[in-house]
């Protein structure tokens with residue numbers, strides 16, 4: 287086993303979600319929005335700013351460079367966005383500089399659309415890299431082979447979005463395999479949307495590929511707009527019947543979310559859309575009573591170039607009660623606690 291393979295094996299996220307005891311590996315989990323936000327407590331800069339200045343810092347930004355996409359998935363949560371919209375690269379650089387000055391340490395480059403369709407994709411990654419901002423990428427994977435290999439090697443992690451709607455065919459597998467093998471230090475993962483009539487054979491190909499290429503995990507999820515459409519327990523049984531090693535699979539069950547309330551996450555983890563505006567969280571398109579499949583104005587915090595003023599008012603929460611479900615409830619409760627005076631602190 288090579289050193290890179292050994293590192294990957296030690297990072298495997300255990301398959302504990304189906305047991306009833308929800309156990310998340312807090313050291314390796316990148317994206318568990320609904321988890322207990324231990325990482326916030328571990329960030330000394332966030333704690334320092336909260337305690338001394340009652341404000342947050344945008345430590346992790348979500349950056350959507352373009353709304354263009356080379357697919358047209360049925361379950362797409364962004365289908366009503368202006369598909370032609372993308373951030374001018376000069377403007378993107380100004381926003382990145384601003385975020386860096388304000389304390390940004392990491393970025394998730396995601397959609398909106400397919401980030402690889404952004405004309406200056408390689409330059410964008412390079413720009414974040416030079417600024418020493420750690421980079422995660424969410425991509426549908428189809429164009430990863432078109433990126434400069436050095437670009438891919440600058441990623442900390444890459445999550446490939448997949449679905450039963452697409453065939454995981456040999457041509458695609460070969461191209462993806464070449465990309466993954468050339469970037470062994472990147473943490474690779476799949477997020478696979480399971481359709482209402484799950485295509486087990488395709489899912490098995492995806493899990494097989496992940497096992498073979500030392501991916502950190504395969505997250506199986508249902509369509510967010512039809513959360514009850516997949517019986518994950520049944521799916522797991524079918525996968526195990528095929529004799530597959532599913533130790534890397536996270537069977538993501540949809541849970542009943544609470545309504546939104548005082549919302550602070552947008553000051554810690556702002557989403558910057560292809561319209562160069564800042565939104566309160568990465569789930570805003572699903573959050574309202576009638577999901578918009580667009581980034582809703584109601585949950586917009588302002589222009590990205592005004593980030594300094596946005597962050598300056600971070601002790602004032604956005605009114606999240608308009609959200610019928612909140613993905614960041616634990617974060618919002620913790621952030622409120624960090625920003626407000628707490629009496630009798632010693633009595634933990």
Ligand code: SF4
Pocket residue numbers: 355356357358359361362363364365397398399400426447
């Ligand atoms: S790849 Fe993503 S952005 Fe593109 S259509 Fe599918 S879900 Fe939407």
Ligand code: SF4
Pocket residue numbers: 546547548549550551566567568569570573585605606607609611612613614615618
């Ligand atoms: S209250 Fe709404 S905008 Fe705020 S984190 Fe929750 S879902 Fe997102």
